[in-house]
Amino acid sequence: MADTMQFDLVSPERMLASVPATEVQIPGAEGDFTAMPGHVPFISTLRPGIVIAATDKGEIRYVVTGGFAEVTGEHVSLLAERSLLAEELKQPEFDEMVTEAKTSRDATSGPEYDAANKHFADIMEMGRQLGLQASTV
Template identity: 35%
Template sequence: MADTIYFELIAPDKRLLSADVSEAVLPGQEGDLSAQAGRGFLILKLRPGILTTRAKDGEKQFFLRGGFADVGPDKATVLAEFAIPLEDLTGAILADEIAQAEQSLDEAKDDARKISSWDRLERLQTLKARLAL
């Protein structure tokens, strides 16, 4: 497949995807980013959201809690805090993620942690509404 990038999605417990893709849309902390062949080098902090890959054999989507991405011109690697295929995401899993975010917000000791926890909570609640789970 011409104009592809080698993409890996790695969760703490397993490698979820290793494939040549035409594009990987990453949920970056500052907004979505498309990793494609020829892109410059970039390290990106990820937010809770949906990661989408597009390849010759179709599209795959995953829910991410967050993590980091290392993107280059011919390879992109995502190290996720937690990741599962989107079709495996249930209302119960998302409710648990929201509960964890609420707990983090309640336990935050300084403004930076409060802002980060609030942002995570808001993104998860928006995702829940968008997916109608």
């Protein structure tokens, strides 16, 4: 088994990462998981959260708002709806994410409301983990 695997993180705006990693912590829609070299292949949807890649330069943290993860034994590819380096997420961008999630939640009902409310809660938790608090809720 190799010591590293290729980690790629892509969003519609740009490719954020293409580095060798020893592990990648991923916020899966059905629960967080850690991919390591030799991991069993699978695909998962992403929920809003923080991706942590362990590289030779240390841990690199990224924010994602959703998307897909494909994991093989040698490669982890994340295709994110929206992503950026965690340190790039400032209060104005976080407030925008909160407003979008709240608007989406408030415009739905029934089963769609539950999913939208979960998305909103995940955005709020992500902000809390990064020391950010929504200006208005």
